[in-house]
Every structure is written in C-alpha cells, then in structure tokens.
Amino acid sequence: MANIAAQRIKREFKEVIKSEEVAKCAIRVELLNDTFTELKGEIAGPPDTPYEGGTFVLEIKVPETYPFNPPKVRFVTKIWHPNISSVTGAICLDILKDQWAAAMTLRTVLLSLQALLSAAEPDDPQDAVVAKQYKENNEMFQITARHWTNVYAGGPNINKDCDDKIRRLADMGIEEHQARVALSSYDWELERATEQLFS
Amino acid sequence: MSGITENTKTSGEPSKENPSPNSSDTPDDEKKDDRMFECNICLDTAKDAVVSMCGHLFCWPCLHQWLETRPNRQVCPVCKASISKEKVVPLYGRGSTKQEDPREKVPPRPAGQRTEPEPGSAFPGFGFADNGFHMSFGIGAFPFGFFTSTFNFGEARPTPAARGTQQHMEEQFLSKIFLWMAILFVAWLLLA
Structure with missing residues (x-):
C-alpha cells in the first residue's frame, strides 16, 4: 500500500507545482526525501488577517495508509492562533482528523489551512489561552498574532510596544521566546507576566 | 467539410477528422481525455x-x-x-472485458443490476431473483406450513446461474443454516 501513497504524492506534487496558487505564491510544497513520506509545506498568511505578509512553514508527514488516512501536518513556524498550539504547532482541523476524505490532496489541505488562518474556530480550540484571548479581548489577540507573524513568519508589521516589553524581560535574564509567551498570555501586561515568570 | 474542420480548429477541440495531423496538440489532448x-x-x-x-x-x-x-x-x-x-x-x-481472477485480495466488484424490460414485476419473488433463494413465512397447517415454506429454496426458480463467486458460497451457507434451523425447530416441537 505504501506504493499507492508514493504514487499519489508524486502526482499531487506535480499538481501543486502547476497550480495557480503557486503562481500567486500562496502555497508551496517541497520534497524532503525521495520516498515521498516527508514534505515541507508553505502557506502565505491570508490578506486582511493578522497573518498577512507572513510565510508559515508546515511539516507534512505522509502515512503509509495515505490517502485512506490523512497526512500528519504541523506548523513549524510559531503562530498565535486559537486552533494551533503556540507550543507544538499541532493543528485542530476536522479534515486532518475524522472529516478526512480520500479525494483530498496536498493542495486542498494547504488551502484549508490557509482558510483556517482567515477563519478561526475559537469554540473548538487547540490552544485554550489563545482561544480565550480571541473571544474576550480580540483587539489584543490581533496585536499578538500580528506581532508573532512579524517575529516568526517575517511579517512586515513591527510592534514597538511589544518589542520593548520583551526587551525589559530579557534584561531581567529571561529568554526572549519565553518572555513573549508570558506577555502574550497576559495581554501584554508586564506586571502579571513578570509575576508568572518568577513565581 | 472544410467549414467543419475550421470550426474544430478554432474551438481547440481534438479533431480526428483533420487530415493534417497537428502534432503538437494531440498528446496534450489525449492526456486531458485520460484525466x-x-x-x-x-x-x-x-x-x-x-x-x-x-x-x-x-x-x-x-x-x-x-x-x-x-x-x-x-x-x-x-x-x-x-x-x-x-x-x-x-x-x-468495450474491449475491457478481460476478466482476471476476481477473488484476489479484494472482493469482486459488485455486478451491474440488470432489470428485464417487460413490466413483469407481478410474479412473486421477483425482487429475490438476484439472491437465488426465496424465504417466506406463512400460517398453514401447523408443522407443515412452516416446513414447506422453509424448503422453498429447493424449488426450481429462475435463479441466476451459479457464479462460482463468494456470493454463491454465501447463499449455499445461508441455505444450510435455514435448513438446520427448520430441522431443529421441528425436532423441538416434536419433543416438547
């Protein structure tokens, strides 16, 4: 059966390369080995979202039972999104679980993930902290997501306020990413973040 | 004729009638057809x-x-x-009737369902013609009614020719089960 999987990935790979989304630089796929079991995906942050301008790298693992079972996909680029773990990059998306259908392809999976970035599902969260912020303080969520896009995905929007607060924690000897997570989780309130870090 | 040829040319469809072979187009079109x-x-x-x-x-x-x-x-x-x-x-x-052994790893593909054209649906057991056996329960003179109705499957009925497929085997198996059920039931009635 591994044969079907490799055959299909080969075909899909060609399909993605030829697709118009690649022409528009919206999605990209790269092979990581010649057995077609591991691939690297890339999606562009959709316009009019905090992810705009960023490029998000995905790890795609193709199981032996593909296409009867979905590929295992995870964000390698750190991202602030209710349905994606800010720690592991694990994705909560139904089509990657029980709603998978054998006719779906790498192209449709990447496009679905791009759609997920435009339309979060905070009621079915992967990251509870992010989802809570999304629902209770959406403005702060937008700022945080945009900042993460800038730092990790090469987005254009630099937020000086965020950077300053992180530097202040860094000056206290806290690792930058750890400081960013703490501040992000506490709506960028320096005191509460510091309290949490030193408790 | 020349008009038709021109038409097909302009619409970009594969033109088999076109006498001059358009070498660059044909393989692409064939691929599209295949897809x-x-x-x-x-x-x-x-x-x-x-x-x-x-x-x-x-x-x-x-x-x-x-x-x-x-x-x-x-x-x-x-x-x-x-x-x-x-x-x-x-x-x-057409031309793809080469039948490999259907009993490989995968069960044979289900057969097409073919319905006879005449509206003869009045004859009993029509719906079962596919299955090759007929089962009915009726109220009759107590042990015999059950007995006879259970043995209906032995009757010469227009069954599809034994295909030698799994379905056929299953039918045989099912027949045997029903036969034994009937025998046991009658035995139980006689003993009780």
Missing part, C-alpha cells in the same frame, strides 16, 4: 471502474479500501454523500 477517467483516490486511470450514485469515479479496489478504512462513516471521498458497496455501478467499457 477525465482518473480514479478520485489513486489519481490514476480507473481500473475496474465503479461510479457512485453521486457520480464520482473510482477504481473498485480503491473505493473498497476506503469503505473498509471507515466502516461506520461510509461517505463519498469526493462529496461526502453517503454511499454503500451495494449502490455503486460498475462501468464496463
């Missing part, structure tokens, strides 16, 4: 093609494996309409 018959699962040209009620084309081995993978969620891999093994239509193209 219309790709299995939606393996993306290769469909082998042992079947079509679901929602109109999606698959290789029978591919679709079978998909249905086996999710026994409690039998949906079309393309449109997620509910589908079942019994309700797919096999496609028999």
Whole structure:
C-alpha cells in the first residue's frame, strides 16, 4: 500500500507545482526525501488577517495508509492562533482528523489551512489561552498574532510596544521566546507576566 | 467539410477528422481525455471502474479500501454523500472485458443490476431473483406450513446461474443454516 501513497504524492506534487496558487505564491510544497513520506509545506498568511505578509512553514508527514488516512501536518513556524498550539504547532482541523476524505490532496489541505488562518474556530480550540484571548479581548489577540507573524513568519508589521516589553524581560535574564509567551498570555501586561515568570 | 474542420480548429477541440495531423496538440489532448477517467483516490486511470450514485469515479479496489478504512462513516471521498458497496455501478467499457481472477485480495466488484424490460414485476419473488433463494413465512397447517415454506429454496426458480463467486458460497451457507434451523425447530416441537 505504501506504493499507492508514493504514487499519489508524486502526482499531487506535480499538481501543486502547476497550480495557480503557486503562481500567486500562496502555497508551496517541497520534497524532503525521495520516498515521498516527508514534505515541507508553505502557506502565505491570508490578506486582511493578522497573518498577512507572513510565510508559515508546515511539516507534512505522509502515512503509509495515505490517502485512506490523512497526512500528519504541523506548523513549524510559531503562530498565535486559537486552533494551533503556540507550543507544538499541532493543528485542530476536522479534515486532518475524522472529516478526512480520500479525494483530498496536498493542495486542498494547504488551502484549508490557509482558510483556517482567515477563519478561526475559537469554540473548538487547540490552544485554550489563545482561544480565550480571541473571544474576550480580540483587539489584543490581533496585536499578538500580528506581532508573532512579524517575529516568526517575517511579517512586515513591527510592534514597538511589544518589542520593548520583551526587551525589559530579557534584561531581567529571561529568554526572549519565553518572555513573549508570558506577555502574550497576559495581554501584554508586564506586571502579571513578570509575576508568572518568577513565581 | 472544410467549414467543419475550421470550426474544430478554432474551438481547440481534438479533431480526428483533420487530415493534417497537428502534432503538437494531440498528446496534450489525449492526456486531458485520460484525466477525465482518473480514479478520485489513486489519481490514476480507473481500473475496474465503479461510479457512485453521486457520480464520482473510482477504481473498485480503491473505493473498497476506503469503505473498509471507515466502516461506520461510509461517505463519498469526493462529496461526502453517503454511499454503500451495494449502490455503486460498475462501468464496463468495450474491449475491457478481460476478466482476471476476481477473488484476489479484494472482493469482486459488485455486478451491474440488470432489470428485464417487460413490466413483469407481478410474479412473486421477483425482487429475490438476484439472491437465488426465496424465504417466506406463512400460517398453514401447523408443522407443515412452516416446513414447506422453509424448503422453498429447493424449488426450481429462475435463479441466476451459479457464479462460482463468494456470493454463491454465501447463499449455499445461508441455505444450510435455514435448513438446520427448520430441522431443529421441528425436532423441538416434536419433543416438547
């Protein structure tokens, strides 16, 4: 059966390369080995979202039972999104679980993930902290997501306020990413973040 | 004729009547034609093609494996309409009748359902013609009514020729089970 999987990935790979989304630089796929079991995906942050301008790298693992079972996909680029773990990059998306259908392809999976970035599902969260912020303080969520896009995905929007607060924690000897997570989780309130870090 | 040729040329369709072979076009067009018959699962040209009620084309081995993978969620891999093994239509193209041994790893693809044209649906047991056995329960003179009705399957009925397939074996097996059930039931009645 591994044969079907490799055959299909080969075909899909060609399909993605030829697709118009690649022409528009919206999605990209790269092979990581010649057995077609591991691939690297890339999606562009959709316009009019905090992810705009960023490029998000995905790890795609193709199981032996593909296409009867979905590929295992995870964000390698750190991202602030209710349905994606800010720690592991694990994705909560139904089509990657029980709603998978054998006719779906790498192209449709990447496009679905791009759609997920435009339309979060905070009621079915992967990251509870992010989802809570999304629902209770959406403005702060937008700022945080945009900042993460800038730092990790090469987005254009630099937020000086965020950077300053992180530097202040860094000056206290806290690792930058750890400081960013703490501040992000506490709506960028320096005191509460510091309290949490030193408790 | 020249008008037709011109038409086909301009619309860009594959023109077989065109006397001058347009060498650069033909392979591409053929590929396009092939793609219309790709299995939606393996993306290769469909082998042992079947079509679901929602109109999606698959290789029978591919679709079978998909249905086996999710026994409690039998949906079309393309449109997620509910589908079942019994309700797919096999496609028999001309010249593709080379029958390999159907009993390989995958069970044979379901046969096409062929209905006789005349509206003779009045004759009893018509719906069972496919299954090759008929079972009916009736109220009759107590032990005999049951007995005779259970033995209906032995009767000469227009059964489809024994196919030597799994289905045939299953039928035989089922027949035997019913026979033993009847014998046990009668024995129990006599003893009680």
